[in-house]
Amino acid sequence: MFAIPLSDTLPAELRPLEPWHAEEFLAHMDRARENLDQFIAFASLTTDLESSRATLRRYADMAAADTGRIYGIWLDGTLVGGVMFPNFDVKHLNCEIGVWAEPAGEGLGLISAGVRHLIEYAVVERGMQRIEWFSSTRNARSRAVAQRAGMRLDGVLRSYYLHNGIRHDKEVWSILADEWLAGDLRPAH
Template sequence: MYAIPLADDAELRPLEPWQAAEFLAHIDRARPNTDPWIPWASRSTDLASARATLQGYADRQATDTGRIYGIWRAGTLVGGVMFVHFDTASGNCEIGVWTEAAGEGRGLISAAVRHLLDYALIERGMHRVEWWTSTRNARSRAVAQRMGMQLDGVLREYFPHNGIRHDKEIWSLLAHEWAKQRAADTSDA
């Protein structure tokens, strides 16, 4: 197994079905941050459903259509990032994130998203990364903005979740835009 350092005490690793108990405990701690926005988190309420969530992503990874990774801080799962969709034929993918309070305010989500952007846009040659978020989710919007994504538009009352129809913002970043940002980051170092 591999781990990518995100900070002195944090790392990014694959999140797999055998980790369902740890994942469920984390999601239970993260519910205030996840339930308003993430349908699979609301459905991951016991060991079987948590394992099913992770198995769904394992199946997507096996077909190269999605992946899920956890963020561990000081040995505890505190959040994660994922390729919700990964379509190599079209060159488009979508990144999603979540965290619990113990993973907030340390730049871990941003660091993990940068790794996924590098993987998708540089290593895999994808053309476009999307970021879908509820217009009510200011923290998610802030991550998209920090990554240099552009707001493509808003789908009004697009998604029903927890009895509320959410407007969905769609943000995107193109490969040439990311390459330009990475080149600027390197020249500033």
């Protein structure tokens, strides 16, 4: 296992989320559900220990197939959020980053730090050329993370998806490898 520190001032780290974390992940999803369920179904898919294990097993299978990954963010030993590659396309060298947090993990810069580590990994270690970010136009916090990561708004897909009875427009953000490498947002090694 690895752990990457995410802050110089807080005891926070980024670690892989694996099926054996199912109980901890479920407790975290219970704390995060109200936050997340406004925009995405991620938390609503994890409602008991079996579904928690299944979610983490799905990402473990994706990691084994090199098509996705999931990482948790722990603050002072408690899982408070995470970052993930819901899509990792090694053939076309494109990937998508997603994030989530419970209230205790918000506003501390931990999600943004995790995103920077994922972009750095995708570009430098894996040769990805395009990193994408999708979010509801109603999700200002998600938009702010994309902007802090140096991403540009590619466009808006109007009335793109239905969630909880509400049609959402979806923003598409991206950063290209050469933009990332030329920027000053890269994490220190």
